[in-house]
Amino acid sequence: MTIMGKREIRISIFYTDLYVWDFMRRKAFLESFLKQANDFYGKYKLRIDPFPFPWDYTLYKNAFVLSTGKGFQPDVNQDQLAADMRADTADRAALQQKLADPNLTVGERAELVRQGQELDKRAQGRIWQGSTSNGEYDLRLALGKRFASDKTLKSREAEFRKTPRLVIVFCEFVSLQVHSQTSLDAIGMYIDALSQSERKRYAAYKKPVPAFEQSFVIIDISGASWHTLAHEIAHGNGHAHPTSSYGGYYDGPQESIYNYFSSGMDPSKVVLEDADLKSLENAYFVR
Numbered sequence: 001m002t003i004m005g006k007r008e009i010r011i012s013i014f015y016t017d018l019y020v021w022d023f024m025r026r027k028a029f030l031e032s033f034l035k036q037a038n039d040f041y042g043k044y045k046l047r048i049d050p051f052p053f054p055w056d057y058t059l060y061k062n063a064f065v066l067s068t069g070k071g072f073q074p075d076v077n078q079d080q081l082a083a084d085m086r087a088d089t090a091d092r093a094a095l096q097q098k099l100a101d102p103n104l105t106v107g108e109r110a111e112l113v114r115q116g117q118e119l120d121k122r123a124q125g126r127i128w129q130g131s132t133s134n135g136e137y138d139l140r141l142a143l144g145k146r147f148a149s150d151k152t153l154k155s156r157e158a159e160f161r162k163t164p165r166l167v168i169v170f171c172e173f174v175s176l177q178v179h180s181q182t183s184l185d186a187i188g189m190y191i192d193a194l195s196q197s198e199r200k201r202y203a204a205y206k207k208p209v210p211a212f213e214q215s216f217v218i219i220d221i222s223g224a225s226w227h228t229l230a231h232e233i234a235h236g237n238g239h240a241h242p243t244s245s246y247g248g249y250y251d252g253p254q255e256s257i258y259n260y261f262s263s264g265m266d267p268s269k270v271v272l273e274d275a276d277l278k279s280l281e282n283a284y285f286v287r
């Protein structure tokens with residue numbers, strides 16, 4: 001708590017690649033997101049602090065841009081998964097047709113059977129792909145590596161442990177022309193801290209457990225606004241939407257930060273209800 005009585009929402013903002021970093025700096029998108037999100041949170045004596053250390057272009061770029069090439073894209077709406085599985089189905093049908101040919105030689109048949117086994121293996125892999133389509137695993141790995149390797153972040157390790165920050169990752173979600181049937185049109189997501197069951201699942205797939213275990217937020221730059229940032233941060237108090245269909249639209253009064261209907265509203269009109277504010281004040285990244 002500061003003397004002014006304003007509590008700080010402490011965040012660290014990462015970018016999956018240089019394009020995302022430039023995009024958020026161009027036209028001062030990030031600045032305006034932060035300004036409007038603070039217009040909203042300011043009404044509740046909260047203020048977002050996005051600076052884990054004093055601003056410096058090179059230090060920030062080195063610490064927070066996760067890839068200098070094409071960065072990782074979460075497939076939150078499962079467009080890629082659906083496209084891959086459509087291709088699997090087509091390959092399977094083509095293979096079956098070939099296998100129905102009575103004139104196949106023994107060698108040709110054996111080769112087609114081998115291809116069938118490859119397809120089975122691919123289908124198995126889709127289970128993993130689908131269960132981590134929001135990018136949780138890959139991003140945890142990348143964040144863990146970055147915290148362990150970047151000099152500036154490493155030098156603040158003890159401080160981050162004492163006063164943790166919520167990690168926000170700006171990125172581009174996969175978006176294909178053909179959307180998956182499971183598409184939620186999501187533009188942001190709050191991902192809970194690594195659970196025991198996720199840890200077990202990683203072990204079952206023989207995947208190393210990522211070093212980055214705390215909760216984090218992913219935000220798709222192509223659709224995001226100040227509201228996406230403020231909304232996902234507000235999930236940090238443990239708030240979950242009603243699980244019914246269109247749950248986000250039935251979540252509290254329509255002007256609540258949790259309600260999707262409030263996404264086009266002015267920050268001054270959007271509200272955080274008393275109980276939600278109290279629990280947010282107790283979130284691990286609020287001081």
Ligand SMILES: [Zn+2]
Pocket residue numbers: 231235241248
């Ligand atoms: Zn939400």
